[in-house]
Amino acid sequence: MIHKLLLLLLITLPGLALSVAGTTAQSSPALSLVAGVTEVIPDLVVDLTGPSSAVPGQDIDPLLTVMAANRGTADAPGTVGTIDPANGYVVDLILSTDEIVPEGYASPGPYGEDVLLTGGRISNTPDIPAGRSARLSEGAAIIPADTPPGNYFVCARIDPGARVAESNENNNTNCWPLRITPPGQTTTYNFVIDGPHSVPFVLFNVLNEGTIRAVITWTGDSTSLTATLTGRRRPGLPDPTAPYAQVTGPSSLTLTYTVTPDDLARGVGWRLALTDPMGTGRATGTIELTVPFDAGRNEFFQREKISLRSGDLWPSTVTTGQFLSNLAAAPGEGLHALISLLQACACNQNRALERAGIFRQSFLPGRNSFGFIHKGVNLADPDLAGLVRAITPLEPEDKIDPHILLGNYSRFQVVTEGDVPDNTVLNSDGTLELSVLFARDVALANIQAILGAEAISFDAITDHLWRVTIAPAHLSSLAAHDQVEWIDAGPAPQMPDNNNTRATINVNAVQNANINPGPPLAIAYNGLSGAGITAGVQDTGLDATHPDLNIVATIAANPLGSHGTHVAGILAGSGVQSSQNNAAGNPNGGTPFQWRGMAPQA
Secondary structure, X not given: OHHHHHHHHHHHOOOXXXXXXXXXEEOOOOEEEEOOEEEEOOOXXXXXXXXXXXXXXXXXXXXXXXXXXXXXXXXXXXXXXXXXXXXXXXXXXXXXXXXXXXXXXXXXXXXXXXXXXEEEEEOOOOOEOOOOEEEEOOOOOEXXXXXOOEEEEEEEEEXXXXXXXXXXXXXXXXXXEEEXXXXXXXXXXXXXXXXXXXXXXXXXXOOOOEEEEEEEEEEEOOOOEEEEEEEOOOOOOOOOOOOOEEEEEOOOEXXXXXXXXXXXXXXXXXEEEEEOOOOOXXXXXXXXXXXXXXXXXXXHHHHHOEEEOOEEEOOOHHHHHHHHHHHHHOOOOEXXXXXXXXXXXXXXXXXXXXXXXXXXXXXXXXXXXXXXXXXXXOOOOHHXXXXXXXXXXXXXXXXXXXXXXXOOHHHHEEEEOOOEEEEOOEOOOOOEEEEEEEOOOOOHHHHHHHXXXXXXEEEEOOOOEEEEEEOHHHHHHHXXXXXXXXXXXXXXXXXXXXXXXXXXXXXXXXXXXXXXXXXXXEEEEOOOXXXXXXXXXXXXXXXXXXXXXXXXXXXXXXXXXXXXXXHHHHHHOOOOOOOOEXXXXXXXXXXXXXXXXXXXXO
């Protein structure tokens, strides 16, 4: 009896090397020594990472990484393994306000403390050999829809039913902090409608399913407004550019639309535009826009998005697949698209891209660019490893200034010399004056052929930038040409604007000028005027004989032109010619000293 007691005491001493019945063993958490026999058993642990925030009703499974590991010395059975499926481990994903999870299986249902996420029991688990790990996923982990906003933990508990005998049953839970945010993000925008061709709009992004809701309120003589929701084209419809939703009515006007997975597959960018059905009204108001918002997905999106003036795009393997499909079906040698890289390119890497058939042309924020991709490009080419993240095709509306696309022509209203109102885009006959940029690889003959088919008239500004007059009905068809990179407003007219500039930057107050309209015509400065200062202008095309300029010296360069004279006039033009006649004897049309420069006595 004494010998038996001594043996039992020795066996329970931790860290003691024993020699029992001819067998030597070192006790450890993964070993149990009973009557001289070493028992080898598993020790299951779990680890997880996930998003920093989520919304009620959101499925966070795509953003979770759940890793199960076996620290023991025996293989652990899973429910779909071969060791002992009937007694295999499972993993519960639990929402908790702390990191303490009760023993046993969690219960599903509406929100409550330590509730099992919907679909959050990972029950198809593999065997895990000793010292190995496995990534687990069930396909869903949905936050209860009635979960209040606040700070929580999503906890993973492995083997909650204690099916697997383990050396340590106290290390089966791991938690990740998670903030539950309100189910939508609301932003308020101000707008003004001021007569014909005034179309205020909002560009915004939607990253997950849910409801878009816009509440529009206003005051003014517009008794009714139309709100139109559009996004990237929907090829399945007879008219792929048809609105997603449209409502007309008095203030307060509400528009709603439920975003579907098919909608999300077409792109993240949306547009909400307002118009006065009568076309002549005036309104000042606000748009309160609520969109589905997933903070976790938004974190990824902000890092990966391509920002265009027409809206944002999210490059992905899906957009790459769409582009490669388009490329295979397209005639010619290739297509233009947006190229997203994983890293900044060294010269040898850029050459590798070009050898593979990828030619970057115009560079965008981030590691994105517009360029040309040859047919036969192989993105699995080892030379491209670690370089290309995605290729995104462009739709026609991606290539048009949204003010022009939506008909907000009032943005381009200007007042020319003599206070004559004009529009730099919309002509009196309804045609449009535009600037059209073609890709750098497009030949002159090809440009002329496209514009000959789409435009009323056209002429070159540079080799690839063209001034174009076009009917609005041809705008989208022009943008649909693969060779077109961007469509913008036509060149703005050159106008004397020193008087507006001085007022905007408070130069008038600094000059403190007293003007005598004459006769004799005179001006006296009580403030700073540049007197005694010599300023230099590094430019070409300077008219040294211009009566508004006090030229000290010039260095011969190009023949006389306008740009150097223009810049020197902004800096130090006296403005004496503003109210006089030009060299041809025609009135310049200004008031005395109206277009003087910033330092007119320099």
